[in-house]
Amino acid sequence: MAIKKFAVAAYDDEEVLFPAVSKVRHSGYKLHDIYTPFPVHGLDVAMGLKETDLHIAGFIYGLCGTSTAVGFISWIYTSDWPINYGGKPHFALPAWIPVTFELTVLFAAVGMVLTFCYLNQIMPGVKKHVFHPRQSDDLFVVALELNDHTSEEEAIAFLKSTGAKETSVQMAEEGWWYGRWDKEEEYEKLNTSIAR
Amino acid sequence: MHIKYESFVREPLVDGNKDYHQVSEDIIKPIEVKPGRMWYVGFFFALTLLAFGVFSVGWAVYWGLGTWGVNRTIGWGWDITNFVWWVGIGHAGTLISAILLLFRQGWRTGVNRAAEAMTIFAVMCAGQFPIWHMGRVWDAMFVLPLPNTRGVLWPNFDSPLLWDVFAISTYFTVSLLFWYSGLVPDFALIRDRAKTKFRKMMYGFASFGWTGTAKNWQRQEALALVLAGLSTPLVLSVHTIVSFDFATSVIPGWHTTIFPPYFVAGAVFSGFAMVNTLLVITRKILKLEDYITIGHLEAMNKVIVLTGSIVGIAYLTELFIAWYSQSWGEMEAFKWRILGPYWWSYWAMMTCNVVSPQLFWVKKLRRNIPFTFIMSIVVNIGMWFERFVIIVTSTYRDWIPGSWAYYSPTWPEVGFYLGTFGLFFTCYFLFSKYFPVIAVSEIKFVLKTSGDNYKRAQAKYEEQTDEAFIAAATHHHDEEHHAEVAHH
Numbered sequence: 001m002a003i004k005k006f007a008v009a010a011y012d013d014e015e016v017l018f019p020a021v022s023k024v025r026h027s028g029y030k031l032h033d034i035y036t037p038f039p040v041h042g043l044d045v046a047m048g049l050k051e052t053d054l055h056i057a058g059f060i061y062g063l064c065g066t067s068t069a070v071g072f073i074s075w076i077y078t079s080d081w082p083i084n085y086g087g088k089p090h091f092a093l094p095a096w097i098p099v100t101f102e103l104t105v106l107f108a109a110v111g112m113v114l115t116f117c118y119l120n121q122i123m124p125g126v127k128k129h130v131f132h133p134r135q136s137d138d139l140f141v142v143a144l145e146l147n148d149h150t151s152e153e154e155a156i157a158f159l160k161s162t163g164a165k166e167t168s169v170q171m172a173e174e175g176w177w178y179g180r181w182d183k184e185e186e187y188e189k190l191n192t193s194i195a196r
Numbered sequence: 197m198h199i200k201y202e203s204f205v206r207e208p209l210v211d212g213n214k215d216y217h218q219v220s221e222d223i224i225k226p227i228e229v230k231p232g233r234m235w236y237v238g239f240f241f242a243l244t245l246l247a248f249g250v251f252s253v254g255w256a257v258y259w260g261l262g263t264w265g266v267n268r269t270i271g272w273g274w275d276i277t278n279f280v281w282w283v284g285i286g287h288a289g290t291l292i293s294a295i296l297l298l299f300r301q302g303w304r305t306g307v308n309r310a311a312e313a314m315t316i317f318a319v320m321c322a323g324q325f326p327i328w329h330m331g332r333v334w335d336a337m338f339v340l341p342l343p344n345t346r347g348v349l350w351p352n353f354d355s356p357l358l359w360d361v362f363a364i365s366t367y368f369t370v371s372l373l374f375w376y377s378g379l380v381p382d383f384a385l386i387r388d389r390a391k392t393k394f395r396k397m398m399y400g401f402a403s404f405g406w407t408g409t410a411k412n413w414q415r416q417e418a419l420a421l422v423l424a425g426l427s428t429p430l431v432l433s434v435h436t437i438v439s440f441d442f443a444t445s446v447i448p449g450w451h452t453t454i455f456p457p458y459f460v461a462g463a464v465f466s467g468f469a470m471v472n473t474l475l476v477i478t479r480k481i482l483k484l485e486d487y488i489t490i491g492h493l494e495a496m497n498k499v500i501v502l503t504g505s506i507v508g509i510a511y512l513t514e515l516f517i518a519w520y521s522q523s524w525g526e527m528e529a530f531k532w533r534i535l536g537p538y539w540w541s542y543w544a545m546m547t548c549n550v551v552s553p554q555l556f557w558v559k560k561l562r563r564n565i566p567f568t569f570i571m572s573i574v575v576n577i578g579m580w581f582e583r584f585v586i587i588v589t590s591t592y593r594d595w596i597p598g599s600w601a602y603y604s605p606t607w608p609e610v611g612f613y614l615g616t617f618g619l620f621f622t623c624y625f626l627f628s629k630y631f632p633v634i635a636v637s638e639i640k641f642v643l644k645t646s647g648d649n650y651k652r653a654q655a656k657y658e659e660q661t662d663e664a665f666i667a668a669a670t671h672h673h674d675e676e677h678h679a680e681v682a683h684h
Contacts, residue, residue, distance in 0.1 A: 014644075037216060037385070038637035039413035047410055054418045058426075072341070073353045085354050098359035098437050102366040105426045109370040113377060116419045117404065120412050122380065126405030136385040136408055138216035181400020182393040 004174050005146040006032055007155035008131045009164035010139040014040055017140045020162035021046045024142065027158060029150070032143040032174065035135040054119070058112040065107025069100040127179035129172040139165070145174075201645075204658050208648035209302055209639075211486040216640050223634050224386055226482045228395075231629050234481060242621035249615005252608040253328050261331045263608045269601035270591050274609045275329045277583040281466065282322035282616065283364065283438055284459070284579060287431055288467025289315025290371055293378075294427035297420065302646055303495050305638040306487045310478060311471045312375040313631070317623040318470070319368045321616035326360070328612065356440035363437040367430055374423045377416065380406045382632045435463045442586065448529035449590030452517075458510035462579060465503035465549070468496045469575035474624065476569045478633060487634050490563050497562040500575060504553035507582070511550060525595075532593040533585060537602060541581050541589065548578025 007029075011017045017040070024031050025048065034043060044051075073096050077083070082090045117123055135141040144155055146169070156167045210219070256263050266273040289312040296304040327336050339361045341350055351358045383403035390396040406412065439455035452458075472493060479488040518526040534542050552574055561567050593600050627633070644650045657665055 033409045033411075035408050036410065036413060037220075037408065038381075038640040039417050040410075043410045044414045049411055049414065052411075052415045052418045054415050055422050058422045062426075076341075076350045077353065081350060083352075085352065088354060092354055095354040098356075098433065098440075099353055099362045101429070101433060102359075102362040105370060105430050106366040109373055109423055109426055112419060112422060113373045116377065116415055120406075120415055122404035122406055122412075124401050124404055127400070128405050128407050130388060130407060133388045134217075136381065136388045136406075137220045176405060180397050181387055182397040 002174060003171055005152075006131070006170050006172055007144040007146055007152065007159060008168045008170055009142045009144075009159035009162070010132050010134070010166040011142070011163065012139055012165045014140065016163040017142075018042070018046055020142065020159075020164070023162050024144065029155060029158070030145040030147075032145040035131060035141040035143070037136050037138060037140075040140070052119075054112060054116060057115045058108045061111030062104045062108035064111070065104040066100055068107065069103040070096065073099065121176045125178050125180075126176050127181060128176045129170075129174075131170060131172070132166070201654055201657050202651065204651070204655075206302070206646070207489070207491045208651050209306060209489070209491070209642055209646040211489055211648045213649045214486070214643060214647055216643065219639050219643060220385060220389070220636055222484065222486065223632050223636050223639070224389060226628075227386060227630060227632065228389075228391075232481070235625065235629065238621065239625040242618050242625055245614050245618025246622050247618070248611050249613075249618050252611025252615055253324075256328065256608045256612070257331075257333060261329070263606060265604050265606045265609060267601050267603065269594055269599050270588055270603040272587045272591070273603050274584075274605045274613060275325045277580065277587050278613050278616065279322050279325035279329075280438055280459075280583040280587070281580050282318045282325070284435065284463035284466045284583075285470045285576070286315045286318035286322060286367070286371075286467065287435060287460070287463035288471050289313070289318075290367075290374070290427045290431040291464055291467065292471070293374060294424040294431065297424040298428060301495075302642050303492055305642050306489070306492050306634060307471060307475060307496070308638070309375075309378065309631075309635045310475060310627075310633045311467075312371060312378075313624065313627045313633075314470060314474055315371050315467075316368065316375060317620045317627075318467075319364065319371065320623070321620050323364060323368070324612075324616055324619070356437060356444050359437045360441060363434045367434045370423065370427055370430060374420070374427060377419055377423070378635055378638070379631065380404050381408060381416070381637045382635065384408065385636055386632070432460055435459045442590075447590055447594075448523070448525035449533065449586070452514065454510055454513055454517075458507065461503045461506040461510065462549075462582060465500060465507055466576055466579035468499050468503070469572040469579070472496055472500075472568055472572035473576070476565055476572070478628060482628065482633060484634060487639060490565070493565065493568050494559075494562045497556045497568060497571075500571070501553050501556035504549060504556075504575070508550035511546065528593070529590055533589040536589065536593060538585070538589045538592065541585050545578055545581035545585050548574045549582060552578075
């Protein structure tokens with residue numbers, strides 16, 4: 001949670017973006033993040049990101065659902081309140097398959113979506129800095145984090161050399177905060193967006 | 197970079213000369229402008245139906261279920277018929293968004309958002325029927341396994357009716373999550389484009405603060421894939437369990453092991469018909485013909501003719517087994533079903549579901565929009581009759597001739613049904629106004645592979661031999677691509 005300085009480049013074609021990403025990675029600049037309007041396959045690999053473990057979380061949630069259903073129903077029918085339904089056994093596992101299956105799916109889906117929101121830090125009321133208003137439309141936006149020792153001019157010149165269509169230097173909050181999207185935030189007054 | 201080549205055998209999924217920005221414009225614009233007069237007329241008509249439905253249900257709750265036409269012989273009438281019908285319709289959305297995702301069917305991208313919305317609204321409508329059919333609706337929470345003071349009375353976990361509670365509520369929840377997780381990035385797009393403060397606030401809220409980082413998208417795709425994997429058996433389980441409501445009973449005509457696959461095929465059949473009904477109108481009014489192309493409608497018509505044929509085989513199998521079993525009760529049940537006082541419902545079902553969809557073997561008719569629209573309505577009428585036939589004509593001639601009965605709905609039952617149409621279309625009208633009816637990010641994802649203008653640019657690959665293509669792709673594709681990019 002800190003306001004930092006970023007050099008931002010917007011590209012209008014994936015075919016230009018990929019070589020640019022590889023140049024950024026070899027340049028020594030600190031890559032903050034890349035914002036795209038849709039999932040660009042291979043970008044995570046090009047950036048050196050690890051594959052997500054979200055599906056493993058989903059599997060674990062599913063197992064929780066299975067054991068909750070089987071445990072709960074068998075506790076009810078064999079211990080808490082055994083009822084004789086037409087002479088069927090109290091521990092009637094095959095009859096519990098539908099409910100067990102449904103709870104497995106329910107737990108896995110709900111758990112995964114909550115984990116997804118947590119990991120991505122998204123929630124109603126969450127606000128984040130948008131580097132370019134068209135990053136959700138048709139531009140691929142690369143943000144480099146600058147510090148006191150990096151020169152803005154050099155960073156911008158470097159980004160331009162990679163084929164960026166637009167570049168700028170922005171002061172921005174790197175994380176998220178609670179806020180309304182229609183309200184101008186205090187820190188945005190700091191934001192000296194310099195188009196170059 | 198990989199070459200985004202797709203065979204010319206596949207027709208483009210996006211027509212016209214589009215780039216990424218144009219896709220956003222086309223799909224988001226209807227949200228940003230005032231809706232046309234037709235929208236208001238339709239919306240208020242839907243609201244009127246909904247109000248009448250609320251009144252009808254209120255009437256039945258106040259005076260009791262004696263206001264309905266159901267009787268001791270025919271305990272399930274229009275209510276459960278409509279329940280099964282709506283749940284069936286609710287199957288197409290998840291089939292399109294989940295099963296076709298697993299099968300990597302590119303054409304799902306144009307229709308999945310609207311189909312999934314339709315699923316959610318249809319399941320909402322379906323859920324009304326069992327709830328209000330309880331009569332004493334204030335005891336509806338008894339179906340949930342809640343800690344209670346009723347002598348620790350738990351629901352019967354061995355009963356298909358309780359499985360239904362779990363199946364439908366899980367299906368609704370998972371569909372909603374799946375749908376919304378896809379909507380979040382599109383809401384972010386509307387938010388970033390928004391010119392008015394109110395819109396920025398609302399869509400900022402709805403978009404959860406999505407910014408679309410590489411990691412966001414990676415997780416989003418992983419989530420979509422796993423949810424698709426979960427929804428696929430889920431969607432099959434839901435109508436399987438609905439069919440268990442009948443199949444686990446010992447009533448001739450219901451006690452049938454083919455019910456689960458037969459119900460699922462029928463559900464897909466009616467669901468795709470409803471998707472066609474909605475999309476033929478939506479694409480026209482919102483001017484989305486470039487995204488929901490005739491190719492999309494044709495693909496759905498192919499599914500309709502397939503599932504319609506499966507349903508037809510199931511009907512014939514039922515008849516054959518009734519005879520082959522030499523079970524007196526079965527044979528009587530089917531005789532009364534086909535030739536009894538309700539003969540017209542059986543033959544309406546047969547005509548609408550089995551005979552008329554066979555016309556879709558003709559390619560010209562599959563690609564004819566008015567015909568597709570009419571057929572989609574015919575199929576849904578047929579599928580309504582299927583449920584009516586199964587429910588009412590299996591019970592109206594039971595074991596003792598003295599208890600034989602006939603059943604006609606009363607106005608509160610009809611009003612309830614009309615009311616669910618009101619609910620469905622109220623939701624759908626709001627959806628078509630405030631939500632992107634096509635998944636924008638998914639269209640952008642397939643645009644450079646399957647967009648008309650991009651495909652035309654690939655004509656040169658189409659003419660190459662395989663060897664030349666592979667040689668070019670492995671040795672010179674970098675230069676070639678840069679040249680192509682510059683050319684664009």
